[in-house]
Amino acid sequence: MKALIPEWARNYGEFWRAIRIRNLWFIRLRYFAVISLLLFLTAGEFLLNFQFSNLQKISISIITLSIFSYNIILYKLRKYTTCDISSFNSLHLSLIQMILDLTALMILVYYTGIIESPLYIFFIFHMIIGSLILPAYVVYIIACLICLVLSALTLMQNFGIVETHLISGLYDARIPHTMAYDILSLITFTAMIFISVYLANNIVRQLYKREQQLRETLQRLDEAEKAKQRYTIGIIHEVKTPVTAIKSIIDLILNNYLGDINPEIREKLKRAQIRTGETLQLLNNILRLSRLKLLDIRSTEEIDILELITGLTNKMEETIKAKSIDFRIKDLRKEKKIIKSDITLLELAFSNLIANSVKYVNEGGVIEILLDESENKLLIEICDNGIGIPKEDLPNIFKQFYRASNVKRSEHEGSGLGLALVKEIIERLGGTISAESPSRLAGEMPGTCFKVSLDYNFQPKSYDIFQVSPDNYLNDKSNLEEYLE
Structure with missing residues (x-):
């Protein structure tokens, strides 16, 4: 059965996704066909004055019930289909659906007049539908069989070999057909079927190929981006080495390991020490961003968020004491739930946010961290009464290299990468982040509040539903089933 799958589509996840979705569409459409047949019987007899024979009523009723029954079976069966070309897969299910539908339709056509059936x-x-799913040669074979069977039945009806089941009331009288009329009708019907199959199949094939080309282009772009990030990491590592060496030498001089130095030189060296420290921080932020873009999250672990934040603040204890900051952590959660997430990324995000508050709050200022919960989400607020952020700058603060207009560069060094890094991490972990200024702690200074929302049970996406391989379907269909339903 491997020949049923086009060569170009065997390892193309988008093709399999489309087949599964269309299978479900056709199952749902079949219920509409059942309702239409019931209306055809009832409305035809009571509103349009059709006089169905007992044989026609029984036949149409049995076919309607059969369509309804096998449709339920197909709905159940589709959940067990795979995208493995070596076993029963979604394409085989499509072929079974088409064969069953065409058989039911042929019987209906026979019991409603064959060439005179509406x-x-x-x-x-059905041929157009089949062209959306099945390979061209399969649809052409089915089209040939339909034309041959319909032609045979029409000729046998013309010669009286099979009984004619006209719908009484649809025609005023038996319409005498000549052989030429029947042949012309069959030729027209055959031409219409093959033209429809040709056009539909070619359009669908071209669409699939364009989608595949787009996917391959996106993959190449992704690979190029990863190569760029690896190159950036390599360069930054090379640049960090001499900068670290310069900082070490400055530290040695300032600590008087090379003898006493006069106050004027010491002041200049302190400024150089600050600059090299900021340069290292900038390089480290660029490294973190590059590594984050290369990171593929596939696992999580249980994290006590209060413990994580307390640990981060302890690392900044000296700076907090030096600035006499009133630092508070309030846990308002009723249930002290454990969050499932990536601990490395969370530490990186919250260390940036807390460090920002410590950096931009004045001596004797206040920083307050609130932990709360709402509808299975963890809410974290980091607020301060520092210099704040101007209203016009708020929409841009999460952009790379952007710094608020009220920041004095001489007093507060920075790269403008920290918040961009935080936003990317939080969104990668399935959360949201926003900023408000003035904050609820505002006094003489406006201050800033950063609000973070995280799911307690973060589920990392190992693949995108629109870019999957057949193996992904075999391993985990949960996302696809949710999408289909």
């Missing part, structure tokens, strides 16, 4: 035009509709 239903035989639906064969063209």
Whole structure:
């Protein structure tokens, strides 16, 4: 059965996704067909004055019930189909659906007049549907079989070999057909079917190929981006080495390991020490951003968020005491739930946010961290009464290299990368972050509040539903089933 799958689509996840979605569409559409057949019987007899024979009523009723029954079976069966070309897969299910539908339609056409049936035009509709799913040669074979069977039944009806089941009331009298009329009708019908199959199949094939080309282009762009980030990491590591060496030498001089130095030189060296420290921080932030872009999150661990934040503040204890900051941590949660997330990324994000508050609050200022919860989400607020952020700058603070207009560069060194890094981390962990200024602690200074929301049970995405391989479907269909339903 491998021949049923086009060569270009065997390892193309988007193709399999489309097949599964269309299978579900057709199952749902089939319920509409059942309702339409019931209306055809009831409305035809009571509103349109059709006189169905007992055989026609029984036949149409049995076919309707059969369609409804096998549709339920197909709905259950689709959940067990795979995208493995070596086993029963979604494409095989599509072929079974088409064979069952065409068989039911052929029987309906026979019991409603064959070439005089108002239903035989639906064969063209089925061929177009089949072209959306099945390979061209399969649809052409089915089209040939339909034309041959319909032609045979029409000729046998013309010669009286099979009984004619006209719908009484649809025609005023038995319409005498010549052989030429029947042949012309069949030729027209056959031409319409094959033209429809040709056009639909070619359009669908071109769309699939364009999608595949787009996916391959995106993959190449992704690979190029990763190569760029690896190159950046390599360069930054090379640049860090001499900068670290310069800082070490300055530290040696300032600590008087090389003898006493006069106050004027000491002041200049202190400024150089600050600058090299800021340079190292900038290089480290660029490294973190590059590593984050390369990071593929696939696992989580249980984290006590209060313990994590307390640990981060302890590392900044000296600076907090030096500035006489009133530092508070309040846990308002009723249930002290453990959050599932990536501890390395959370530490990186919150260390940046807390460090920012410590950096931009004045001596004797206040920093308050609140922990709360709402609808299975963890809420963290980091507020201060520092210099704040101007209203016009708030929409831009999470952009790379952007710094608020009220920051005095001479007093507060920075790269403008910290908040961009935080936002990328929080969003990668399935959360949200926003900033408000003035904060609820505002006094003489406006201050800033950063609000973070995180899911207690973060589920990392190992693949994007629109860019999957057949293996992904076999390993985990939960996201796809949710999308389909």
